Amino acid sequence: MAEPSARLTALAALRAWRTEKRFADSIINKLLAQTELDPRDRAFILELFYGVLRNATLLDFWIGSLRQSPLDVDLRDLLRLGLYQLFFLKTPEHAAVHETVELAPKSRRALINAILRTAARRQDELRLQASKQCLAIRTSHQRFLVARWEQNFGPDAAEALCTWNNRPPPLYARINRLKIGRQDFRRAYPEARSISGNRGFVEFRAFPTEALAKGHCYIQDPSTAIACRLLDPQPGEKILDVCAAPGGKTSYVAELMQNRGALVACDRAVGRLRVLEENLARLGAGIARVFHFDWTHRRIPKELVAIAPFDRVLIDAPCSNTGVMRRRVDVRWRIRAADFVRMQEQQLKIVRTALGLLKTGGVFVYSTCSLEPEENEKVMQQLLREFANSRQMEARSSLPFRDGFDGAFAAKLIRAA
Numbered sequence: 403m404a405e406p407s408a409r410l411t412a413l414a415a416l417r418a419w420r421t422e423k424r425f426a427d428s429i430i431n432k433l434l435a436q437t438e439l440d441p442r443d444r445a446f447i448l449e450l451f452y453g454v455l456r457n458a459t460l461l462d463f464w465i466g467s468l469r470q471s472p473l474d475v476d477l478r479d480l481l482r483l484g485l486y487q488l489f490f491l492k493t494p495e496h497a498a499v500h501e502t503v504e505l506a507p508k509s510r511r512a513l514i515n516a517i518l519r520t521a522a523r524r525q526d527e528l529r530l531q532a533s534k535q536c537l538a539i540r541t542s543h544q545r546f547l548v549a550r551w552e553q554n555f556g557p558d559a560a561e562a563l564c565t566w567n568n569r570p571p572p573l574y575a576r577i578n579r580l581k582i583g584r585q586d587f588r589r590a591y592p593e594a595r596s597i598s599g600n601r602g603f604v605e606f607r608a609f610p611t612e613a614l615a616k617g618h619c620y621i622q623d624p625s626t627a628i629a630c631r632l633l634d635p636q637p638g639e640k641i642l643d644v645c646a647a648p649g650g651k652t653s654y655v656a657e658l659m660q661n662r663g664a665l666v667a668c669d670r671a672v673g674r675l676r677v678l679e680e681n682l683a684r685l686g687a688g689i690a691r692v693f694h695f696d697w698t699h700r701r702i703p704k705e706l707v708a709i710a711p712f713d714r715v716l717i718d719a720p721c722s723n724t725g726v727m728r729r730r731v732d733v734r735w736r737i738r739a740a741d742f743v744r745m746q747e748q749q750l751k752i753v754r755t756a757l758g759l760l761k762t763g764g765v766f767v768y769s770t771c772s773l774e775p776e777e778n779e780k781v782m783q784q785l786l787r788e789f790a791n792s793r794q795m796e797a798r799s800s801l802p803f804r805d806g807f808d809g810a811f812a813a814k815l816i817r818a819a
């Protein structure tokens with residue numbers, strides 16, 4: 403049987419995303435695993451799929467301007483795909499229109515052809531119309547998100563954030579000094595570019611397959627280092643990483659500890675724990691021991707209690723992910739206004755249980771990749787109220803529109819006597 407084309411695969415991914423309630427990454431990875439298309443076609447599929455998801459409202463605005471009567475959702479996916487090629491990828495009209503029309507059922511090809519040809523002809527006018535729309539339409543974000551960011555950060559920052567979320571992210575990696583020194587890394591991978599102000603991190607243009615396989619680096623945004631540096635783990639200490647999978651921070655903590663001491667890494671997701679174990683093995687984080695535990699259950703397993711108390715505890719909590727929307731493309735469509743408070747309840751539950759394992763005088767760092775006060779400052783305020791014997795020492799954040807990296811928040815508390 404002939405391989406499905408790149409465009410057909412992207413269309414199948416869009417349909418699956420709409421109908422199957424699965425994460426975009428999992429849908430596209432599964433489809434890519436089933437094809438034998440070459441790397442260029444694979445890159446094209448990713449560009450089409452994520453590009454349409456990132457720009458869905460704007461594409462629908464144009465579809466609405468081109469056709470007033472209702473369209474079924476499958477045809478709308480096709481038009482989104484065609485318009486994305488015409489308006490964003492600047493694919494020549496004959497290719498964008500012809501190849502997209504070919505994907506339509508025979509009875510609808512004339513309609514798709516007519517709409518896409520009109521779009522190509524009226525491109526300047528359609529772009530001008532779009533530029534006059536509100537931020538939520540221009541940048542394809544839910545209105546409540548735009549409104550809350552305008553309120554929290556101001557209109558300019560909200561605009562910058564929405565624009566940032568629509569740009570494909572660079573490929574950043576942390577050099578893993580458990581396996582290779584920084585200078586040797588630069589000699590071995592001269593294509594890796596330095597990132598100003600982030601010595602241990604580099605940027606790649608293409609996926610560094612060999613460096614990753616050898617454990618010489620780990621794909622990670624520099625903002626993820628904030629929490630680990632704030633934790634400041636020392637060689638020989640006993641550290642607990644509460645929500646550890648897939649292990650980006652655990653492996654960095656092991657590196658900061660020079661692989662000396664005890665590092666306990668927990669998570670509740672069995673599949674992610676497997677990835678965590680593989681990552682730790684590949685990266686040479688030999689001091690890490692992995693435990694399966696859900697911290698919303700108050701009964702801590704005996705094996706963990708036996709290792710406690712810990713000198714330092716890192717809680718990289720599950721969150722709404724609003725700081726990493728450029729990487730987690732479908733988050734903007736899945737998120738609901740009630741999620742921030744729901745996440746806060748979960749975050750507090752996790753912290754309350756885990757804090758019991760921290761020694762008196764021990765350090766505790768709470769972190770998220772959320773930009774929302776409910777999941778960051780308000781969690782800290784609540785903890786300070788509940789744990790009167792703890793003091794907040796410091797809080798740091800990364801804001802995409804201010805710092806140029808993913809969004810992140812980290813705060814450090816000391817558990818006093």
Ligand SMILES: C[S@@+](CC[C@H](N)C(=O)[O-])C[C@H]1O[C@@H](n2cnc3c(N)ncnc32)[C@H](O)[C@@H]1O
Nearest residue numbers: 645646648649650651669670671696697718720
């Ligand atoms: C932000 S991610 C952690 C990322 C990780 N620290 C890293 O740097 O690679 C949050 C993790 O918390 C885990 N998690 C969510 N709820 C949990 C719970 N109640 N107990 C334990 N782990 C939980 C998720 O499975 C997820 O792996």
